[in-house]
Amino acid sequence: MRGPPARHPEEPKEQLPAVEGIISDASELEPGDRVVYPNQGVCEVVGVQELEIAGAKHRMVRVRREEDGSTVMVAVNKIPSVGLRRVASKDQIEGVFHYLAAQFDDPELDWKVRHRDNADRLMAGGVLGVAEVVKGLHSLSRIRPLPTKEREQYDNARHLLVHEVAVSLAVAPGLAEDYIDYALMPPAGVKFELKPPPKPVMLPSRPRRRPVAEAEGEEIGLDDLGLPDLGELGIEGEGKAEGEAEGNGEEKPAEGEEAGAEAGEEAAEAAPAPKARKPAPGKAKPAREAKKPHEAKVKGAKKPVRPAKREARKPAAKKPARPAKRGGKK
Amino acid sequence: MIRIVALDKLDPGDVAFLTRTLYQAFGLGTEFAGERPMPREAETKDGRVDAVKLLAEVQPVRTFADDKVLYIASAPLALRPGPLGEPPCWSFAEYGGEKAVITTAKLPARGVSEASIEIFRRRLGREAIHAVGHLWDLHHCYDAKCAMHPSWSPALPADPEMDLDTFCREKSERKIRLAKT
Numbered sequence: 001m002r003g004p005p006a007r008h009p010e011e012p013k014e015q016l017p018a019v020e021g022i023i024s025d026a027s028e029l030e031p032g033d034r035v036v037y038p039n040q041g042v043c044e045v046v047g048v049q050e051l052e053i054a055g056a057k058h059r060m061v062r063v064r065r066e067e068d069g070s071t072v073m074v075a076v077n078k079i080p081s082v083g084l085r086r087v088a089s090k091d092q093i094e095g096v097f098h099y100l101a102a103q104f105d106d107p108e109l110d111w112k113v114r115h116r117d118n119a120d121r122l123m124a125g126g127v128l129g130v131a132e133v134v135k136g137l138h139s140l141s142r143i144r145p146l147p148t149k150e151r152e153q154y155d156n157a158r159h160l161l162v163h164e165v166a167v168s169l170a171v172a173p174g175l176a177e178d179y180i181d182y183a184l185m186p187p188a189g190v191k192f193e194l195k196p197p198p199k200p201v202m203l204p205s206r207p208r209r210r211p212v213a214e215a216e217g218e219e220i221g222l223d224d225l226g227l228p229d230l231g232e233l234g235i236e237g238e239g240k241a242e243g244e245a246e247g248n249g250e251e252k253p254a255e256g257e258e259a260g261a262e263a264g265e266e267a268a269e270a271a272p273a274p275k276a277r278k279p280a281p282g283k284a285k286p287a288r289e290a291k292k293p294h295e296a297k298v299k300g301a302k303k304p305v306r307p308a309k310r311e312a313r314k315p316a317a318k319k320p321a322r323p324a325k326r327g328g329k330k
Numbered sequence: 331m332i333r334i335v336a337l338d339k340l341d342p343g344d345v346a347f348l349t350r351t352l353y354q355a356f357g358l359g360t361e362f363a364g365e366r367p368m369p370r371e372a373e374t375k376d377g378r379v380d381a382v383k384l385l386a387e388v389q390p391v392r393t394f395a396d397d398k399v400l401y402i403a404s405a406p407l408a409l410r411p412g413p414l415g416e417p418p419c420w421s422f423a424e425y426g427g428e429k430a431v432i433t434t435a436k437l438p439a440r441g442v443s444e445a446s447i448e449i450f451r452r453r454l455g456r457e458a459i460h461a462v463g464h465l466w467d468l469h470h471c472y473d474a475k476c477a478m479h480p481s482w483s484p485a486l487p488a489d490p491e492m493d494l495d496t497f498c499r500e501k502s503e504r505k506i507r508l509a510k511t
Contacts, residue, residue: 093413094413097412097413097414101414138472141472141473142472145473146472148497151497154472155469155497155501158469158470159469162425162469169412169413171410171412172382172424172425173425173426174422174423174424174425174464175382175409175410175412175422177425177464177469177470178409178412178417178419178422178480179412179413179414179417181417181470181480181483182412182414182415182417182418182482183413183414185480185482185483185484185485186484187418187482187483187484188484190415192414192415
């Protein structure tokens, strides 16, 4: 069995099928109902109350986390968007167990994608999404130990799953965990008769960050601002000093032609030519920069500047050392 | 404080070893709190003992806040079957609670030689750490070298380690620090 798809390719979130049991309206909630708050676990609805915050009145649903009794307040109009849902039914839980027990040999190897998708699954994937996180990270842990962040994520997902299974099957959490690990790591010789697992959770696609190269290539309207050219202002780029030092400003155009147009293109791609203080439109400066060291040796052309610099530094190194002070600082 | 309670006869040497092991694993004082009878209500028709009922029906031990009680039984334990069947039971603990039970029925035979006794004790120590770990909110661990790895896992070596791995140890230390009264 292959793992869950990394992400839904095209459709925006609104068009995806809602997770089973999701609560879309506060009127569906009654005091005493058990609901699951994403990433928080099983909670009990206490009631609806009105709160005044910054002068405005808000209707809030008050839920209490069963694990530690802490209170969570959810604004009534936010209920459809926070992902509050009913506790998984027995059929759903059975599907989860068949999913956990199935062979799974295709964990996502890109940790950034995996971590982001797992966070989304925990938030919006329902009980199956949580099971997918547990299963995915568990199969990955068979290949290599999980990094700290994912180890914590695995533990959190396991915690949420254990408690939801325990509530759904009305058993103790310790027993629910044994059920889960019996499915995940069956003892030697045990084989389950598995049903086809439920369809994996579809997650909405995230907006992709635009590549930098595209953004640079596009017209962004800087010309409209009427700013003068940096060269005219006498502002030098970082590459200016290097360019001057390397070529000493006396490079012949003929040498540039010898180096060939290909090398010139490579140089232009590799490092954009720094702007000259006084631009000379006739000279082909990039051709000199494209010259490779080995070509310079063969043709007896000018030596690269760096060795010359070293020579210049040599006398400084030969300076007689100062006589060492005896005794030093006291 | 961890309190060890025997539901059947237990060798004093084994108790001493267990006390020492649990103290080293969790940094908590550990003592033997005596023996209690096995509750009859927990026995099943096939001669095993229902672990969940056992913890519910067993005669209580006097405890204080944050104390944990570890019961040791020699009868095999049984669990309610789940969606995929009944998982094998080496121990059962109230997750984040107060009571846990382990059985010696599935451990290697104690024997009389020093080597066999040593193997038995190491395995008993591992199960005890596993059960008490659940009482301190630890979940099962995927690392086969960790004491929180499920005891029935095929990845478990023949002579498993008695220690917690770094993640589980740090988590238990954090929980103990927060819970100390």
